[in-house]
Amino acid sequence: MDSVLRPYDLGHTQWYVLQLLATNGPLNQREVTRLLEVERATLSTITGVLVRKGLVEQLADDVDQRQKVLRITAAGTELWSTIPDPIELITTVAFAGVDPADLATAQRVLSEATQRLLNHRTENR
Amino acid sequence: MDSVLRPYDLGHTQWYVLQLLATNGPLNQREVTRLLEVERATLSTITGVLVRKGLVEQLADDVDQRQKVLRITAAGTELWSTIPDPIELITTVAFAGVDPADLATAQRVLSEATQRLLNHRTENR
DNA sequence: GATCAATTGTTAGGCAGCTGACAAGATTGT
DNA sequence: ACAATCTTGTCAGCTGCCTAACAATTGATC
Structure with missing residues (x-):
C-alpha cells in the first residue's frame, strides 16, 4: 500500500483522508476520526501534513467554534484524480x-x- | 497485544526479540532481523531500548568484528518468566x-x- | 598486498500510531 | 448567570516502522 502511494508522496492514512473528503464532501475532524477509527491527535498531525501540502483546507465551523471543517482543495482533487486505488490493486492481486x-x-x-x-x-x- | 504488554513496559517487537532470545539462545542482530523480518535500523533502536533496560546484552562476536551477539540477561529471563503469552491469549479469544x-x-x-x-x-x- | 565491493550495525530524519496534558469553546446544573 | 463538566483540537513525548547515508570490518580480485 505504501509502496503504491510513495510516488505521490502520500502515507496510507493521508490517502484515506483524501478519499473521505473527495467522496463524502467536507467533514469536521471529529467525523473523520470516527470514520477512520483514528485518535484525535493522530488525525491532527496528518491534517497538518495535508494542509502544508495544500491538498486540504482547514476551515472554522461557524456553528461550533471548536470544530474545524476539512475540505479538499483544487490541488487535492487534481491529485486525487491521478492516484490509482491501492486497495483495489491489492485485493485483485491477493x-x-x-x-x-x-x-x-x-x-x-x-x-x-x-x-x-x-x-x-x-x-x- | 500492546495493551497486554503495557503493564510490563514492552512494545510488541521488544516482546518478539525477548521470545527469540529466551527460546533460541544468543543470536546476532543479522539473524534476528531475518527471523523477525524487520529492518536492520529498526532492530538497532529496539536493541538499544532493551539494552538500556538491562534485559539484553550486546556482545562483540569474536569471529566477525562487525557483528554483535544479543543475549538475554538474568533480569531478562526473570521478566520473561512473568509475562503471559499475548499471542496465545489473543488467538484463544479471537x-x-x-x-x-x-x-x-x-x-x-x-x-x-x-x-x-x-x-x-x-x-x- | 592493496584496492574495491559487500556486509553489519548505527544514526538521522520522516510517517503514523498511541497516551496524557492542555486551552478554548460549548453544555449542563444549580 | 455562573461554575463545573464535556468536547474538540493541538502539543509533547513515546514506540515502531521505514529509507538513506555513514563507519567499520570482512571478503574478493587483481
Missing part, C-alpha cells in the same frame, strides 16, 4: 483465482474474530 | 468456538494471499 466460497468463509471468520476481540476489550475496562 | 474447518480455510486463503503479494512485489523490481 485474491485472484480464489474460490469465492472460501473467500467468504475467510471474511466471516475474520470479522467474527475482530468482533470477539472488540467485545473482550470493552468487557475488560 | 477464534474460540470457530469451526476448525473454517479456520483452516481462512488460514489457507490468507497464506496464499500473502504469497501472491510477495511474488507480485518481487516481480515488480
